[in-house]
Amino acid sequence: MAEKKKATPKADKSAEKPPGGRLKLIILIVILLLLLAGGGGAAYYFLWYGKSADEAGESEASAETPAETVTQSEQSTAVPPEFAPLVYHKLDGLTVNLSPGAPVRFLRVTLTITTPNQAVITAVDKHMPMLRNDILSLLAAQEYAALNTPEGKDTLRESLRQTLVRLLVRASEPSDIRDVLFNELIMQ
Structure with a gap:
């Protein structure tokens, strides 16, 4: 058991x-x-x-x-701004004397602006004398050593874009400029 x-x-x-x-x-x-x-x-x-x-x-x-x-x-x-096609507008060539004492005496620049808004192109054409005046002043203040580097050229492009935007805003015009492109940049 x-x-x-x-x-x-x-x-x-x-x-x-x-x-x-x-x-x-x-x-x-x-x-x-x-x-x-x-x-x-x-x-x-x-x-x-x-x-x-x-x-x-x-x-x-x-x-x-x-x-x-x-x-x-x-x-x-209506197309959203980030997807709108860009419009390219070529500006007339600009020639300026550079600051005295530089080995380069002349700067010739041809620019193209990019924008998705056709009204900006109309405003640029309308206010071209004012824009040319300030662009020429900005270009004349440049130095050869700064413009001879890629960073200097990029800085100049951004300065030109900001100048154009500032002037168009001051004139109460549309100012959506996306970029300023160099078609020609000759230093002599």
């Missing part, structure tokens, strides 16, 4: 362990991984594709409001 009593506790211990405990753990881990992957995919979708859908929804909602003064034809031709 003593032997029978010892055998029964072993049977009770095996009955206490749930069968397939490891299988349940594996299933739980797989479900957790699927939930994490789904959450990551949803976050990716809403972060990258949700913005364009929201912006499209907002533009449609704003287009339907009667308080808008923009006509339907203007809406179809």
Whole structure:
């Protein structure tokens, strides 16, 4: 009898362990991984594709409001500024005397301005005498050593752009000039 009593506790211990405990753990881990992957995919979708859908929804909602003064034809031709095609406008050549004492005495520059707005081109043509005056003053103040480096040329381009923008703003004209490009830069 003593032997029978010892055998029964072993049977009770095996009955206490749930069968397939490891299988349940594996299933739980797989479900957790699927939930994490789904959450990551949803976050990716809403972060990258949700913005364009929201912006499209907002533009449609704003287009339907009667308080808008923009006509339907203007809406179809309106292009966001960052995607609008650039218009290139070539300016006449400019020749200036450089500062005295420099080995180079003359600077000849031909410029092109870039803008997405045709009204800027009209404003530049309208105010050309004022713009030429200030551009000539800016160019005459340059030094050969500074202009002979790529950084000096980039600095001059940015100075010219800022000068043009400042003058157009002062004249109450559109001033969205994106860049000033050199077509010709000759120092002699």
